[in-house]
Amino acid sequence: MRKKLILINPVNRNRIGLTVNPSSRFPPLGLGIVAALTPDDWSIKIIDENFECFKYEDADLVGITSFTASVTRAYELAGFYRAQGIPTVLGGIHASMLPDEALHFVGTVVIGEAETVWPKVISDFRRNNLQRVYRAGFSELRDMPKPRHDLFHPGYLFGSIQTARGCPMDCEFCSVTALNGHRYRQRPVEEVLDELEVLPEKMVFFVDDNIIGYGRAAAERALLLFKGMIERGIRKDWFCQASMNFADNEEVLAYAGKSGCRMVFLGVEAETVEALGETNKKLNLKVGVGKYKEVFRRINRHGIAVLGAFIYGMDSDTPRTLRRRTNYILRSGVDVMQTTYLTPLPGTRLFGMLDEQGRLLYTDFPGDWSRYDMTEVIHNPLLMKPHELARAMAESSQRLYNRRTLYRKFIKTWYTTRDFTTAMWAYSSNCNYRNVSLGLRGKSLRR
């Protein structure tokens, strides 16, 4: 009889946070890859709490992925299966950073990139010899099986695809290098194009932390990818993440725009050298705060909107500096405005430092992990009280996301990109963040 594998994408049930809007949810690619690596004689189902309430289904083996903010739910779901004696395997960023914690709640933990060990997990399961921990190496990203996009819930508005992993930067608050390493690894362009061709969705999110990468070779490879999309007639509207160096090469920008890039997420974080220094945001410092506007303008000229992400709650922040940050966001030329609280995630230097200094507000783990979703004050800021930070965020949200400002931003994006569709993308993303901010404001007022 065919064995049954259930794969689960758990969602924090109490707090929707940044995924309040359906267009901010993306298919769980990692589970799609695990499914693709599972032999054909298994039946596989993905239960995705982004869209459906979990209902217990019998299985021979259960695989769960999780971020920090959803890990409490992951542990809860694993418990239902463990009670029935069904083996559970947990992977993803949180379990990779805190495997000892995870082992209290699941039978097996996969640390790192699952594709290098999943075939062994399956063969050990068959021999009734599942290990407690599998430590995965870094995959070379060649000849990877295409993720099982056919198993993802049809409700997703965006398809997801990955072209590279790893980051040579070392930002204080980021866990990417701890999980994916410092080396920027890239999939062969032809393999990415083959996968893009079978994605059914018209809108695509490139999940890479930086689609352009770092250095000349990476930029040339990005250029090949964008040209390849045009040559093969792959018509997608797409969204990606990158660093400030996205604007370095006019030719890359031009082909990004021509191949359908509508919006790029840039981690701007802050507008002062002091704040960028304390988060070790070297690339932004190198570009220079004074040059940001020009970076945004260059991107806009190719019909691409800029989603600028800003952090509130750094050590040099006070209510007054945050008011200035809000002023800056309004005038900076970014099209979409994202503001989140500085959030110490496990495995980062930031978490280690705040923990050591006794500045974390919520440490009743694992229950409190559900608060670590970037929409709540999690730590004692250095120069103000937590409630002052929450109030500064609430004031900022009122200024950034009122209808008048959003309308002005829409006109600005339409004017600078000369593209109505791009302006609509940016407007709708701002409306999404408005919805998130309404939740933020609710939380701050409850304090």
Ligand code: SF4
């Ligand atoms: S925040 Fe971005 S640039 Fe910094 S380490 Fe993480 S992925 Fe790299």
